[in-house]
Amino acid sequence: xxxxxxxxxxxxxxxxxxxxxxxxxxxxxxxxxxxxxxxxxxxxxxxxxxxxxxxxxxxxxxxxxxxxxxxxxxxxxxxxxxxxxxxxxxxxxxxxxxxxxxxxxxxxxxxxxxxx
Numbered sequence: 324x325x326x327x328x329x330x331x332x333x334x335x336x337x338x339x340x341x342x343x344x345x346x347x348x349x350x351x352x353x354x355x356x357x358x359x360x361x362x363x364x365x366x367x368x369x370x371x372x373x374x375x376x377x378x379x380x381x382x383x384x385x386x387x388x389x390x391x392x393x394x395x396x397x398x399x400x401x402x403x404x405x406x407x408x409x410x411x412x413x414x415x416x417x418x419x420x421x422x423x424x425x426x427x428x429x430x431x432x433x434x435x436x437x438x439x
Contacts, residue, residue, distance in 0.1 A: 354433035
């Protein structure tokens with residue numbers, strides 16, 4: 324994997340992405356997360372990620388996903404939507420570690436609330 328502009332951010336290679344897609348095709352119950360973080364390197368100061376996979380560690384949150392904007396994140400409702408968006412070639416899958424202190428919000432998009 325090669326390092327791309329940013330500390331701890333790596334571009335996922337093609338075989339890893341293909342393996343991830345195959346795992347996700349078999350497991351439709353896998354959740355999609357929208358992660359909002361503080362990003363001091365950007366002018367907007369908030370970074371929004373669609374996370375395909377999350378691994379919790381004591382100090383960091385390991386995320387495999389892609390950057391999204393406000394309009395795009397509102398259209399992503401499940402993992403299938405996210406993978407279709409990636410297949411269109413508009414984004415690149417990245418792996419990054421974000422300290423817990425920088426996490427603003429972690430939203431599970433696969434959870435469906437019952438109507439009353």
